Amino acid sequence: MTNRKRKNSQEAYREALLMVSPGTRIREAISAILQSRNGALLCIGDIKTLSELSEGGVKVDAPCTAQLLYELSKMDGAILLSKDAKRIAFANRFLKPDTSIPSDETGTRHRAGERIARQAKCVVVALSERRASVTLYVHSFKHVMDSIPTLLNKATQAIQTLEKYINVLNQTMRDLSIREFQDMVTIFDVCKAVQRCEMVQRIAREIEPYLLELGTEGRLISLQLEELIIPTEEAELVTKDYYKEKPAATFEQAREKVAELTQEELLNLGAISQALGYGPTPRVIDTYLSPRGYRMLMSTHRLQPQIVDNLVQRFGSLQQIIRAPKEDLVAVEGVGEVLAERVRVSLNLLRNQLALDRR
Numbered sequence: 001m002t003n004r005k006r007k008n009s010q011e012a013y014r015e016a017l018l019m020v021s022p023g024t025r026i027r028e029a030i031s032a033i034l035q036s037r038n039g040a041l042l043c044i045g046d047i048k049t050l051s052e053l054s055e056g057g058v059k060v061d062a063p064c065t066a067q068l069l070y071e072l073s074k075m076d077g078a079i080l081l082s083k084d085a086k087r088i089a090f091a092n093r094f095l096k097p098d099t100s101i102p103s104d105e106t107g108t109r110h111r112a113g114e115r116i117a118r119q120a121k122c123v124v125v126a127l128s129e130r131r132a133s134v135t136l137y138v139h140s141f142k143h144v145m146d147s148i149p150t151l152l153n154k155a156t157q158a159i160q161t162l163e164k165y166i167n168v169l170n171q172t173m174r175d176l177s178i179r180e181f182q183d184m185v186t187i188f189d190v191c192k193a194v195q196r197c198e199m200v201q202r203i204a205r206e207i208e209p210y211l212l213e214l215g216t217e218g219r220l221i222s223l224q225l226e227e228l229i230i231p232t233e234e235a236e237l238v239t240k241d242y243y244k245e246k247p248a249a250t251f252e253q254a255r256e257k258v259a260e261l262t263q264e265e266l267l268n269l270g271a272i273s274q275a276l277g278y279g280p281t282p283r284v285i286d287t288y289l290s291p292r293g294y295r296m297l298m299s300t301h302r303l304q305p306q307i308v309d310n311l312v313q314r315f316g317s318l319q320q321i322i323r324a325p326k327e328d329l330v331a332v333e334g335v336g337e338v339l340a341e342r343v344r345v346s347l348n349l350l351r352n353q354l355a356l357d358r359r
Contacts, residue, residue, distance in 0.1 A: 012123070041079065045116070054095045057077050057091055058091045075233060081094070097113045103115055110126045122139075133145075177296070183288070187289060198266060247256075
């Protein structure tokens with residue numbers, strides 16, 4: 001599968017989860033169908049394509065409501081809905097998918113649903129009356145949906161794990177900041193900070209599918225997640241501060257290389273060092289790095305990105321910015337006397353605060 005096709009399938013999967021999450025008409029109908037101990041097969045996609053792959057049934061052509069879906073599910077056949085799931089086209093429809101399409105399903109309803117999803121590139125929701133389970137087929141994806149209590153439990157456990165990693169990330173960033181002011185940063189320090197930041201982001205991404213599936217039931221956890229990942233915005237700038245500039249290397253490329261590391265490679269600081277452009281073996285003792293200053297400057301009065309870029313382009317490193325006299329700072333485009341004084345005072349306050357915290 002090409003990257004573009006994979007991306008399209010993942011986006012379709014995301015939209016399908018949103019379509020059947022709590023708070024939607026489809027989920028309301030699903031709950032009613034399961035409570036009545038019935039089964040159903042909902043096909044959501046291009047009506048013309050789905051019509052060609054099915055026959056018989058009853059033409060409905062009516063707006064989709066939870067109550068109507070529930071009533072129509074009492075018939076054995078499939079229910080065909082438009083791509084946006086806002087209209088019901090047919091009910092009690094007999095599906096005729098290509099039987100040569102592979103399927104691991106054993107039940108007739110689920111086997112037909114999986115094949116239709118693959119052949120018509122659509123979304124199929126299969127409800128099992130015996131197991132009271134919901135299976136979602138999106139193109140070539142298959143996902144068995146958990147109950148809301150199970151999802152809440154999984155999301156809560158993931159949030160607790162994320163909190164622990166955030167605490168470690170914050171401590172790592174404080175240690176890095178102290179070393180930056182001392183001008184004693186090693187490749188080891190940088191790789192450790194990048195590693196912690198990437199770990200936090202990966203855990204956060206694992207929580208997102210739970211929130212999609214929870215819908216309105218996951219709004220409190222969603223707010224908690226947004227609050228927790230705020231420190232990663234600053235931590236991402238570590239890569240921008242330290243990646244090794246080359247003619248064919250950019251900050252975005254370095255960040256992508258780190259993101260593409262496998263979980264096993266992420267635990268290896270040498271792999272992170274290589275992704276940043278320094279080679280596979282981080283030399284801890286004899287290699288010291290100086291930050292460009294993006295992270296520190298962005299944390300001082302939230303300077304505009306363009307002004308931060310101008311300061312870094314003019315002085316080249318954080319230490320040069322700290323040592324620069326006020327008149328040199330004022331000479332930078334977009335930096336007046338007031339802003340120059342703010343930058344100097346803020347950096348000094350930050351250095352003093354870090355020193356106090358360390359003691």
